[in-house]
Amino acid sequence: MTKYLISFPSQAMVLTDEEFPIVAAEAHAVIEEAKAAGVYVFGGGIEEKVAPVLVSADGSVTAEIYPGTEIRGGFTILELPNRETAEEWARKIAVACRCSQELREFGYDPES
Helix, strand or coil: CEEEEEEECHHHCCCCCCHHHHHHHHHHHHHHHHHHCCCEEEEEECCCCCCCCEECCCCCEECCCCCCCCCCCEEEEEEECCHHHHHHHHHHHHHHHCCCCEEEECCCCCCC
């Protein structure tokens, strides 16, 4: 089984105040479906009110990040048998969230 990252940047989800609770309920329903199917690993959203920091190899911490690596939005990690199945789950999440989803495959790590 392979782990897949399904994600979207926060600016992709453009909703009215009336739409938000409906979309939230539908998105949570897809997550509950993934949990019931035994494929859910982890999910959440990046807390954008808390600034990221860079922790260097010498242990120092600075208020910066690598150029071009700003991450915002929501993500879900699912463990699935193949890319086709991952695309099906990404489609379900896209429909529920009303925005396109990026799909990435994690490299195999025998220790995880």
